[in-house]
Amino acid sequence: MEAERKYSYYPGCSLMVTNRSYDISTRNVAAVLGIEMAEIEDWNCCGATAYYPVREKRSYVLSARNLSIAERNSTDLITVCSGCYAVLKKTDKYLSEDEELREEIRAALREGGMDYEGKVKVRHFLEVLTKDLGEEAVRRHVVNSLDGMKVAPYYGCLFGRPFGGRDEFEFPEAMDDLIRWLGGEPAPFPLKSKCCGGMLMTTQPDMALNMTGKILRNAKSCGAVCIATCCPLCQINLEGYQGKVSKRMGSDCSIPVVYFTQLMGYAFGLDAEQLALKDCLTDVDSVFAQRGSKR
């Protein structure tokens, strides 16, 4: 029997509709692994990084309300969005280090009948899978080995920076390990933690398209058949503009982009619906359907 693993879960706004395939595949993969993820009740937007310049303290209040709700469960809080992860973690860290700020934010929470004592540990799902579960717990569920499939693991900025360990700042390896455990081969991918420009896509599209283009081109040139992501903001950026980017770069930059949870789910024998593959904007059939499933 699987040891019971309990966590709280914060999906975040972008997983509600636009990137629901990440939410769906995460929940189904967690179920296979015997991980219980209790969605925290009536959570609000984390504030995203766009909040800091407008009113930094408001952004702390937004995050602290979520932390306060999660504190009721006394388990670690999992998020799969690297943006939410960094914002929630930053709030928790600054509140623990700065007493004046902490008291001000706690007083604000009390105005709405809540409080936060600082007991929640914010975790990224990818980190939980590789650190709390590990190789054996994952390998045991693989029914469709990736069979040497070359995957470019794209981490983006906020999975490793600024709150990862020293090596994770620029050279995270959690997803590389995971791909190996699923039977695949992580492509040597120099730009794996370079910025995709997601924050600038609406306001500075020229700069952002160049950043996205370099990453797509790099992934292709290291022979990957697909890119795996661990953040909804990176995912939509990498999958959504491939046509525009190819024109701009003067070379074909199209490559399938999937969430690492979809890759895992495929290896675990989950079906297309359980991974919400129909939501993908790139040719994921070449990654999954054409290989077939042994289940």
Place this chain on the structure above:
Amino acid sequence: MEVTTVNEDLGRALLERVMSIPNGHKIKACQQCGACSASCPSSYAMEYSPREIIAALRAGVLNRVFESSTVWLCASCYLCTVRCPAGIPFTDVMYELKAMGIEKGLYKKDQHNIKMARTFTRTVEKYGRNAEVEMILKYYLTTNPLKLLGQTSLALKLLMKGRLDLFPHRIKGLAELKKMVAAVEGGSNGS
């Protein structure tokens, strides 16, 4: 000469504010090594590189930086922060500069990033969650409606897949959340 005096005061005020953020005092230890500028994916487009911003900040002439769009080009990638040998949280410095730019009106009129940030915060404060479609529409309508056309191919693809959230979700505890937000300094105004 009055203008110079005003700018000098402003330069000093900006410096004090940056020093007051967590670990902000570390900018005193900047070695001007340029690791931040070399790491930055946006520095090629900035009029002042990250290293130059620190130099201008310390010299009390940061107001000049605001005459360019430099601070709005930061992609918030944290590479400068993790590479800085002096432990300067430069990404947070950029956030603080954006905040002060908005507060003191130190930006060019065509600075769309500010509209974007404001539209976002207003949407979140209305629902407690983000409402992407409403936010993006408002942003383009208040900046450049024609640019919306550039986004239509992705928007259509998402629409076809049922991936556009047309019905924003309002959280149950919205009234309480509003009280919390209003309780922090500057909370109920200024967005």
